[in-house]
Amino acid sequence: MTEPASPLSPDVREEAARLGGLLVSAGIPARLMGGLAIWLRCPSVRQGPFARPYADMDFVVAAKGATQFKTFLLAQGYLPDQFFNALHGATRLYFQAPDGRWSIDVVVDELAMSHRLDLRGRLAGPDPTVTLADLLLTKLQVWEINRKDLGDALCLLADHALAEGRPADQTAGSDAIEAGRIAAVLGVDWGFCHTVERNLASVAELWAVEPLAGAPFEVGSQVAALTAAIERAPKSLSWRARARVGERVRWYETPEEVRH
16 A cells, blocks of 8 residues: 655655655665665765765666556656657656655666666565666776766665575565676676676776775775676677677667656
8 A cells, every 4th residue: 555645755765765764664676776766775875075965866667666666656646747758668768746845757677878787576675776787787888987876876886785585586685785686687698797797897997096095995996896796707609799799889878867
């Protein structure tokens, strides 16, 4: 049953935590991703060089739960963009707070940007966000990555241990980054793998310039360990075939921004 609406929190960060908790309690297959998901899971991003303001929320919902999720947001007082949702609802949804303070951008089943990250079957865990491994992949999949996304990835690696994990098990080790999940995703897609490895190197470079004093983990070592796990993981035949082509053919997408 959908929880009755409560007054919206005064701050978008508090509101993201409130909505995320309600979704878990209600068993709705929708989880936070994006900057606010990083903020919820990473103390290091809340102060220091990588702290920043947040203007909106990003969620991913399973297609089978989209109707329930829409009902949930309506019950919480959010206003749908009727035209946008009718046009793009199979893959994207858009809602706004009633006072316009922030918006909610929703993708269905997968995140498709520079690469495609399939999140089917990954949205029923105990946390209000997607798993830490998936969250890291959402950041590292951007070919033209910026400091904001590099900083988010850095804070994830600074605050959480790496664990081998089981690629299909999203409930075990929810406070660790499952290297097995990351390696499994990248082991079938050379382009995605190439982008992630390049961005991991940039994360290590950023850490060398701006290390976080007191962080639980040394990010340079974390990057080296994760890169090694990716390199030794099995690769599919299609991965090996695409690797032979290399950068002679573009390996990433440059999708046009969908306007609301």
